[in-house]
Every structure is written in structure tokens, then in C-alpha cells.
Amino acid sequence: MNPVRLSGRATLRGLRGVGAVALFTLRGLFHLRPFRPRLLAAQIFQIGWLSLPVVALTALFTGAALALQIHSGGARFQASDVVPAIVAIGMVRELGPVLGGLMVAARVASSIAAEIGTMKVTEQIDALVTLSTDPIGWLVTPRLWAAMLTVPVLVGVGDIIGIMGGWLVGTQSLGFNSAAYLANSWAYLESWDVISGLIKGAAFGLIVAVSGCWYGMASGRGAEGVGRATKSAVVAAAVGILAANFILTGLFFE
């Protein structure tokens, strides 16, 4: 077949897909009536609270490793003193949101896709429709809002734990004074550094939940279909987070 026609078709299919996901996201976000606080609370617990350990551990080790790297790299041009400031800025602006988002993507996008996919193959979603309940409002809306609300909180907690990871390494093995380390960490941080990271967190939360819900709803039949949906959800969420991070960083800091 004509390669121009082939690429045209692929582009149109891609654009149709993007449009469908955008409409799905809008429907999910604004399907607020009836408001279901119990479902929202359950998802906040699932997505937020239960992700806290993995996000906290990731942030702790990342902050600690970052301190070691900056200290060793900075020593090449006598700039080891910048460790606290760079760890703080690096965690808050970039590593906290991105790594936190990726860890939530691994844990949450897969579980949402598997749960909704299983519901689809066992006809539970059809059952919702026959019980006069829109599956978008019941399944998608609470997950989208819960992820958008909780991931920024996770990012904030991760930022603090990451900085503390750097402090731990800085004071225990790099010879920094504890009070001076903390003072330097805060001194160079600007409020926009923190706010931009939290906004990124909300965007990444939305990407994670949309990926999980979209692939779950589109899941094929049987265990294989659910497995494929789960894998696709995690891959799409991870790539989406990295791409969105590049775009948002450009918008916020260029």
C-alpha cells in the first residue's frame, strides 16, 4: 500500500485515540452528580494512603543517593557545599514529582486497570448499567479525583523525606553540620519550586488514573485481556508522566 496513505491512516487513528482519551477524561472529571463521597474516600485511601510507604522509601533513597552524587561531583570543582541546596531543589522540582509519579503509576495504574478489566470481563460493568448506574461516574470519576488530590500530597511528603535522606547522608557520612545543612536546604528554595512540583504531582496523578481506567475499560476478554490491559496501563502512565514532565518543566521554568 501507498506509504503516504499508510502514515495518514496511522496519524488519523492516533488522533482519534487522543480525542477519545480526552473525551473520556473530561467525562470522568465532570461526572460529579450524584456526588459519591464514600467512593472518593475509599479511592483516596487506596491510591494515597497505601502508596505512601513505596513513595516514602523511593524518596528517602533518592535523596540519599543524590547527596552522595552531588558531593562527589561537586568535589571536582570545589563545590561540595552546594549539596543541601541542590538536593532540595532537585527533589522538589524534579525527582520528587517524577519518581513519586512513576512509583504511583507502577502501583496504582496496574491495580486500577486490573480491577476495572476484571469487572468488565465478569460483566460487572454491564451489571452497573442495568442497575441504572453510569460506570464512568461510579468507577472513573472517584479514581480520577482521588489520584489528582492525593498524588500532590504524596509528592509533598516525598519531597520532605527526600531532603531528609540527603540530610541523613550529609550529616552522617559527608561531614555536614546538621543545622547548617537544613538552613541551606531551605535558603535556596523558592515557593514556586514547591508549587510547580505539586502541580506536576496533580497532573501525574491524573495521567496515572486515566491510564488505568482507560485500559481497564478497554480490556479484552479473559485473563490474557486483563493482563494486556494492566501492562498497557503502566507503560502508558510511565511514558505519559515523563512526557508531561518535560512539557510542564518547559512551561514552568523556561
Next chain:
Amino acid sequence: MIRIEGLRKSFGTRTVLDGVDLQVGQGESLCVIGQSGTGKSVLLKCILGLEAPDNGLILWQGRPLDRHARPRFLDSFGMLFQGAALFDSLPVWQNVGFRLRQRMSDQKARGIAIKKLARVGLGPETADMMPAQLSGGMAKRAGLARAIADDPQVIFFDEPTTGLDPIRARRINGLIRGIVEETGATAITITHDMDSVRAIGDRVALLQDGSIAWQGAVADMDDAPPLAGFLGKETT
């Protein structure tokens, strides 16, 4: 009560329903039979609005079942799914009282759910169990309780005895017959189990090659040549 005229549905190049005409009256129990893959479930999904037909009409109480009429229709029917389709995240009573909880207090909905569970032979101790704790037969009965929880005018049964041993299948058939007679509801059952047809049907329709090949009273089906294959008879 429900009339289907010239219903067509294709998936890609494969035509599944090719002009289905069918009617079921108030309080009647119709069984739709057919081999696997003949489109029985697709027909059911088209009636329920889970699949959009390519062509044809579905009339409910004389009016087309369009976007405006469908919400009222959805509120007046119950459905027993093949695998029960209970919501895994909710205890049994919340599954049964799912629709009731949208318009009454939890306490009242729970009371009704427990009564409906009793109607299908499940004790009050089942109410707080999770669906994963139920056996296949119990899940089916809980699904039946959910189907009748809101006293529907129409009840759909999708392969009600699939996956059950003969004793449990007979029990489910008996329950369905009893409930249909007791409530006066219209029943449409999709099945390929002829014991179910005899136990719960007034009328039977054979779906073959995308359309209704034969329909008539259950009492007449033994003499219907198109049903010979289903009844295990030799055709001459």
C-alpha cells in the same frame, strides 16, 4: 410488552443478528434458545442497551426504546447475569440492595435485601459476606435476589443454569419459575439448557443464523422439527 422488529447487528463483516422479529407479552415467560455463537447474548445486550443495533426497532409498551425511554425501562427491569456479576467490592446485601440504596436509607435497603435473600433461600448470615466467599450456586441465587430486589416488571435471565450441577440447576429453575409466577413479571431467558426451557418457559424461540427460525409454546416444541437437534432427536 416487548416487541422486536427487524433487529440487525454486525461486528465488522460478521452479521450476528439478521432481522430478528420477536414479541413477548405481559407476564409471559419466553426462552430464547440457540447454539453457542448464534447471537443470543448479543440480542439480550441490544434489548438492554449494552449494544447499539445497526438496524431495527425495539418497542417497550408500544413505544420505541430510545434514549428518552431507556432510563425508565432500566428502572423497571431486573437481570440475572450468567456469572451472577456481583460487585466484588461490596458485601452481598449491598449488591442486592444496590438500586434501592440510591433512593432510601441503608437500613431500609438492607431490610429489603435480607427479605429478597430469604426468598431465594439464603439466610441473613449471607448478607454481610463478600461475593468471593459464596459458592457458585449461592452467587447465582444472590444475583437472582438482586434481579428481583426492586420488584421489576421485566426480568432477564442470561444462561441461569450455566456452571451449576443438575441439582442446583433444578433448584434455580424452580426458584425462577416460582418468582415469575408470584410477581407476574415478564421473563426473557437466554439458554441452551432444555430442562430450563421446560421448567421456566411458556414460549420458546429458536435463534439460528441470525434470525428466529421457530417459535411456539413450550408444549409444542417436542413436535417442532427445527428443535430436533436441541432435543437430542434424530431428524428424518
